[in-house]
Amino acid sequence: MNHQNLFNPQYDVSVQQYRAEGQFPHGANFTKEEILKLLEPVSEHHHYKKHFYPNSQTLKVFLSTGSSFTVNTLSGKVEYQGIKRRPFLFQLSFLHYNPGKYWRYFSDSFAISIIIVIITGLIMNKGDRGLFGICGIEFALGIIIPLLFLIF
Numbered sequence: 001m002n003h004q005n006l007f008n009p010q011y012d013v014s015v016q017q018y019r020a021e022g023q024f025p026h027g028a029n030f031t032k033e034e035i036l037k038l039l040e041p042v043s044e045h046h047h048y049k050k051h052f053y054p055n056s057q058t059l060k061v062f063l064s065t066g067s068s069f070t071v072n073t074l075s076g077k078v079e080y081q082g083i084k085r086r087p088f089l090f091q092l093s094f095l096h097y098n099p100g101k102y103w104r105y106f107s108d109s110f111a112i113s114i115i116i117v118i119i120t121g122l123i124m125n126k127g128d129r130g131l132f133g134i135c136g137i138e139f140a141l142g143i144i145i146p147l148l149f150l151i152f
Contacts, residue, residue, distance in 0.1 A: 009092075011085060016079070038071060044069065065084070
């Protein structure tokens with residue numbers, strides 16, 4: 001979630017542009033079979049969902065994978081935007097969106113457990129490893145560093 005400005009952690013988006021060969025029907029006259037033939041070069045002919053015409057010279061095809069396919073019927077220019085889930089990062093990102101009430105209970109109880117472990121660790125250590133020794137310095141740094149990031 002912290003790196004969304006660098007790349008999309010959930011999906012890998014690729015764009016291909018090429019020129020399709022052949023004669024195209026003018027206007028909104030494409031048949032489903034003709035559209036499936038256009039989808040074969042990008043291996044998406046099995047994922048056809050529906051299509052529409054944003055204007056008289058553009059055909060836009062929606063695919064069940066979330067990808068899209070746009071054809072300029074005058075020039076034959078094609079733009080294919082392929083979308084694929086990133087295998088591990090998609091699931092991790094999904095957990096950050098709080099996917100259900102049971103996840104909320106689990107994450108809250110986990111946070112409380114971590115707080116208990118931290119507090120008991122601070123109290124149980126004695127001497128130079130206790131709260132008034134090296135552990136106290138680590139505790140103070142654990143509070144100061146995040147505060148510095150919030151302030152600056």
